[in-house]
Amino acid sequence: QVQLQESGPGLVKPSETLSLTCSVSGASFNNYYWSWIRQPPGKGLEWIGYIYYSGTTNYNPSLRSRVTVSVDTSKSQFSLRLSSVTAADTAVYYCAKGYSTSSVFDFWGQGTLVTVSS
Amino acid sequence: QSVLTQPPSVSAAPGQKVTISCSGSSSNIGNNYVSWYQQLPGTAPKLLIFENNKRHSGIPDRFSGSKSGTSATLGITGLQTGDEADYYCGTWDGSLSAVVFGGGTKLTVL
Numbered sequence: 001q002v003q004l005q006e007s008g009p010g011l012v013k014p015s016e017t018l019s020l021t022c023s024v025s026g027a028s029f030n031n032y033y034w035s036w037i038r039q040p041p042g043k044g045l046e047w048i049g050y051i052y053y054s055g056t057t058n059y060n061p062s063l064r065s066r067v068t069v070s071v072d073t074s075k076s077q078f079s080l081r082l083s084s085v086t087a088a089d090t091a092v093y094y095c096a097k098g099y100s101t102s103s104v105f106d107f108w109g110q111g112t113l114v115t116v117s118s
Numbered sequence: 119q120s121v122l123t124q125p126p127s128v129s130a131a132p133g134q135k136v137t138i139s140c141s142g143s144s145s146n147i148g149n150n151y152v153s154w155y156q157q158l159p160g161t162a163p164k165l166l167i168f169e170n171n172k173r174h175s176g177i178p179d180r181f182s183g184s185k186s187g188t189s190a191t192l193g194i195t196g197l198q199t200g201d202e203a204d205y206y207c208g209t210w211d212g213s214l215s216a217v218v219f220g221g222g223t224k225l226t227v228l
Contacts, residue, residue, distance in 0.1 A: 035217070044120060044206065044219055044220070044221045044222045045155075045163065045206055045208070045219040045222070046219070047208075047216060047217035047218070047219065050217075058215065058216075060216045060217075061214055061215065061216060094162055094163075099165065099168060099174075100168075101151075101210075102210070102217070103150070103151075103153070103208065103209060103210040103217045104151075104153045104165065104168045104169075104208075105153075105155075105163070105165060105208075106165045106168075106174060108162040108163055108164070109162065110161075110162055111162050
């Protein structure tokens with residue numbers, strides 16, 4: 001069974017960098033897209049970006065200047081860095097596995113709430 | 119403001135059928151596959167439908183998807199109280215070069 005688990009600080013100060021890691025088990029990294037998606041409290045889903053197993057990335061244009069997604073296949077992990085955060089970045093952050101394409105997500109982590117506050 | 123438009127809420131009685139619409143444009147739904155997700159309260163989204171009308175593994179045939187032009191529809195028959203959740207549509211937007219989602223629809227089973 002494929003499992004994804006997000007980890008990282010639950011509280012980040014404004015202007016600092018949010019860093020999260022997603023640990024994957026039960027699936028090979030090869031031939032899949034791996035995405036980050038967030039959901040502000042009480043609101044809808046927002047795709048942040050993906051990384052293909054080869055290292056190719058694509059980011060949401062609204063966040064592109066602040067986002068970096070990287071992968072460490074040896075550890076079966078991929079990571080998110082979001083710089084210069086503000087209160088608007090407060091959200092539950094999910095990591096997800098792409099299913100056949102980059103825009104369909106068949107397995108999700110449980111999500112982790114990141115609050116931006118001083 | 120989401121790129122894809124969904125009704126904020128729908129409701130129906132147990133055993134009945136409900137449909138949830140998702141409206142977009144030629145840059146997204148009109149030229150790409152649509153997927154649907156169910157998000158039960160306090161949990162991560164779960165894939166229901168991909169490529170417009172294909173049910174993901176383990177999804178009962180009470181759930182169906184369709185697409186016509188720049189709109190897509192999720193149908194749920196034989197409603198159960200356990201179906202109460204938020205439902206999201208998603209697709210690729212070629213103009214934005216991004217995955218886009220609808221704003222979500224809250225289903226209430228009365």
